[in-house]
Each structure stands twice: as structure tokens, then as C-alpha cells.
Amino acid sequence: MTTAVLPMLVIAAILGRAQDPAPPKNTTTYVVVVNAKNAATETGDAAKAVVKKLFLKDLTQWPDGAEAKPYRRPDKSGAHDAFQQLVLGMSDAELARHWLRVKNQDGTTPPKEVDSDRMVLKYVARYPGAFGIVPKDAVKGVEGVRVLIEL
């Protein structure tokens, strides 16, 4: 009995580790912000699908043709964890393997990392195709940006 259960437990533990993206670490609400002039009209899952393709650089243009300029947040930050789980639906390892693959295919690099919420908002307000992830509270009163997705 023990010999049969033990391998199953090991496999279950491995499967659990391999499949589950890390859950967000806090209860802060995060949003994906885009430039105020961004013409994207998608909402909900459709907006998430577009943002996912642009963040992963499978595509490089918004539906209206504007060049996408994604910014990523530091690994293990609340913003990155929430985005990774709720928009990308990928684990840390899957994301790392994705960037390893695209880099070794044609030199494509991951989005630039920005530490500060304020800097994300500044970049997004400055570039028409830019988008980034910030806490919802950080967007209040900031001009030149709008919320596309609330996570």
C-alpha cells in the first residue's frame, strides 16, 4: 500500500509545482494602464488576450496599428505577480522559457523593467503605444493615461 501511495504523492507534488502559477501575494488591486490616446476598445478577456500577445511580443502592434511598447515590473513584485497570473496565465518558469526561446530565435528581448509606479505612468503617458501595470490607487489624478484592464 505504502509503495503505491508514495509515488502518487510524489507525482502529485511535482504536478502541483509544475502547473500552478504563483498566486498574488497581496490584496492590492492592480490595473493595466495605456496611453490616453490608445484606441483599444477591447474589454475583459478580449483586452487581456491582446495585452498578453503584446507583452509576450507575439505581436507588436495594437489593433489600430500603433506600435506597442510594454513595460514590465520587477519579478516577485505584486504588480508582476498579479499580471502574470491574471493576464499571462503562466508560471515564472514558463515565462523564463518563453523569453529564452524568442531571444534565441531572432534576438527579441523582454519588455524593459521599471521599478517605480510613477515612472511607469510617466512612460505610458509619454508614448502612445505604451502600457504597464500599476496599483489602481496610483492612477488617481494622473493625466495622459487610462485604465484598460482592472486585475
Next chain:
Amino acid sequence: MTSTFHAILATSAASLVLALPGQSQDPEAAKAIAELRSRIDELEDQQSKLLEQVGGRAVLQAYTASNFDFGGHVTSLFAHMRGEDRSTTGHVVSLLELYLKARLDEQWSVFATPGFYLFQGALPDDPLTASADPAFIADDSGQARLFLSRLQAEWRLGDALQVRGGIIGSPHGTTNREYFIPARTIGEGSLHTRVFLTNALYPQQLDGIAVAGKLEVDERHRIDYDAYFGSQDDSPTDAIGGARLAFVFTDLGLSIAGNWGTGRRPGVAGADLLENVPLLQAPFSPEFNGARDYMFGGIDVDWRLGAFVNKTELYYGAEDGYADQRAVSTEWTWFALPEVGLSYRFDYYDRGSDDVVVALTPAIATMELDQGHATEHVIGVCYDPNPSVRLRLDFHHLLLPQSRNEVDMLNLSWSLSF
């Protein structure tokens, strides 16, 4: 420099606020001061991070590029090979490839990958031994060879249309499309793509021009196309052309593609015939001895869903005047742990027929012979201790063509990508 200026400015402003009598007691002022302190902390953090990345030396300036990325990888592969009568262990290949990508504006970019490599061949079936057992060929590490696998200028209208020219990769085959080794879970490529830069069944690299793009059908489906025209290094006057058309299920991570291509194989003559032997654990020689026109078709499937990756391809090559070629490769990988992948691959490669040397005196003479087929089973484990480091241990069981000798190979390889 801008960050430093901002930090000084913010520090001065904060000092001024703190110095004002009575202000520190005002709740509004205290809040403003706290916010300023927070911003100063952020700026200082960014400044220190920037200094860490740039160091105290000169910052690179690209002459006219708006963006310049520099990277690359170092890969080494060692093997233990066991034949019918003999075993041998040695170094197979080490290479350094640098990735240079410069973007001039939203439309124009350049991608080049100068590389340096040294290989000791690793013949699975050394014809110089009585039992045709594995052996390594010697090479001089002081004369590592230069290798340009990509040297391309690109103009892009958008995702729907890009035009590339120079030394470019062909779109055929799943492993070939990824091309650079660091992303592989099994170090050696499949049997029909194992010796790079050659025209084994389909071209893997060419000197020419390609038109490619991605067309969204709806939010979950996409069509990718890639068509090329050019020639290969070994014959600049023989035109080749081909195309790949893929239907992509984006939410499933699945792409299914049809491939087609045509061209001419230039052949090998004279003393070069004696040097055209199987290398790099490949069961067949890198080039065809007999010149001929060819046309091929194939299907490839690339499926990546979570911790699971499948790469499968089937190709058929019609060879004018010679027997046709067939190739099948299917590779399954499961990342059992985030950093540990387990792989299995099966390869079948029927090389068709070719001219082989049957006499050396009074002159080199050849005749057409069936090349036979080889099969290989590979079980591999890869470990990523760091997202940019991949260590691999692969066990290969190779059944050689014609002789039907069996060769077992244990490959240890690593790639450090930066």
C-alpha cells in the same frame, strides 16, 4: 545623469521643507514630506540600480541606432559513445555566438550573430576502423572557425509584413525555426537537421530574401506566413525557394504548418568527396555527392501548453534522378519541475540514394547507392539552475543505416545565454 540630477533636486527640496520652522508639525506638510522622501528613495534605488548595470566605464553609444541589444550564448557538448566493439569519450563542439540587434527606427533593424566554434566531429561510424566504431576527429582549438548563421537587415511594415535580406534562416522544421541551441531541451538536433548549414532535406539557412508576416484571423487564431528566395553557401548560382504557411491556435499554444520548397543540390566532386563524411553524431554526410534538383513538402506541429512542449515534423523530399528522402521527428518535453524538463524524441531519416566512392585509383570513381535509413531514440533531462543557464544530459540510441550497427551516446551539454 538625469536621475542624479533629479535625486539632488529632490533632496534639496526635501531639506528646504524640513528646515522651514513649524512646517513639520502641519499634517499636510508632513504628508508632503513623506511623499518626497518616498520619491527620493525611489530615485536613489533607480540610481543605484543604473550604476550597477552601467558600471564606472564608458556607456555604449550606437552611432545611428535608436536601440541596440547585445547578447549571445556559450554552448559546449561532450559525449560518451559506445559502438559495437569500442567506446570513446570526448569533446564534440563548443561555440560562442554573439547576438547584435540594432534598431534604426520603427521600420528598419539589423540582426547579426557572429559566432566562433570548434568541433571534434564525433563520428558515430568511423569508416577507418575495422568495425566502423565511433571516433572523434582532431581539430586545433587555436583555429576556431568563424560562423555567421544570421546577418540580416529587416524592414517591417508591421506584424503583417516584414522583409528580411542577407543570411537568413529558413522557416522549415520546428527545431530549425528555433535554431539557436540554448532554447533546446536536447542538445543535438534531430537526425535530418543535425549537421548545420547543409542541404540535407530542407535548407536551414540561405543567402537571400524572405517575406514573412502574422495575420490575425480572430482573437484566438492567426495565420503565419514565410516565403524565401535565394541560394546556399555551397552554390551561389543555384537558386532555391520555399514557403511555410501556419495556422496558429493562440490560446492552445498550437501551430500547424505546411511547408514546400524547391532548388538544386550542387554536389561534391574530386578530393572533396573523401572529406564529405558523417560528423557531429550525424549518420549521414553533410552534403550530397551527386548533384540533382529537388522539391520537398512537409508538415510541422509546434504545441506549447503550460509545462508541456511537443515538436513534430514530417518531410518528404523528391530527388530528381535519385531515390527520395523521408524524415520524421517527434519530440515531447514535460517540465516536471519549473527548472527540470524530461524529454523523449524519436527520429527517422531515410536519406534516399547518393553517389558514393567505390574506387580511388587510378581516379576517384563513384556509383549511385541507396543510403538507407537511420532511427534514433533519445531520452533527455534538462535542468535550468538559472533562467539563462541550461544543463542537459541526453541518452541516444542510434541505429545506423546499412550496417545496422547500434551506437549509444550519452551527451552532456550546457548553454549559458546572456
